[in-house]
Amino acid sequence: MSVQVVVRDNGGLARVGLVRRRGWSERAIRRAVEAGEVSRPRKGWLAAPGADPLLVCAARDGVVLSCVTEARRLGLWVLERGDRSHVAADPRSGGVKVGVDAGGPRAAVVHWSRPIVPRHPDALTADVPASSARWRRRSTDRASNPSSRRGCPGCGSRC
Structure with missing residues (x-):
């Protein structure tokens, strides 16, 4: 070995x-x-x-893959077809730097929130229950109020 x-x-x-x-x-x-x-x-x-290049990037950037990015990796169907990865970072972590595209916008959507389900320190992906809870909450918000601008619970963006 x-x-x-x-x-x-x-x-x-x-x-x-x-x-x-x-x-x-x-x-x-x-x-x-x-x-x-x-x-x-x-x-x-x-x-x-x-x-996996996405996992290598997550390790490099000090984040975990989450939201639609993790859903795609797991082979789940997702509505969104955006090119930007979705990652999560603890709101207290100041050293997180995800790539920036040449034009200026971030190469990833960062959800600055504590995990719904505690993660192991070595984890590079959000747990499925945590991600699905985020998706359910977001779907419920949009279903009850289609014009809702709340977006993702972690970052508030309409990702």
Whole structure:
């Protein structure tokens, strides 16, 4: 078994702490990074080649995939066809920086809200119950008041 196998078996991304708990030293991890077996999208994270690019971006940016982006990843039907990813970040996290398009707007819609269902610190996706609760709340708001401008509960945008 190698560092790359540990990361790959964890879904393509893993915290360095997990790899260390599986018996690999920091030196072995450094060697795997130098050899190109894994990469470091962000301090404390390792990614295997071929890992889901959305998850790599989430790790890099310190956010979790949520809302319609996670629904699409799960193969659920979604009405929205926008190109921007939807991510969630804790409102107390100041170090979150998602990409910015050349024209200026953010490359992602950020929902600055606490999760409805507490997440594991290593999670890179919002739980389905949390996302579905957000969708239900939004659908109910729109059904009862189609002209509602409330938008998503996390950010208030009409995403």
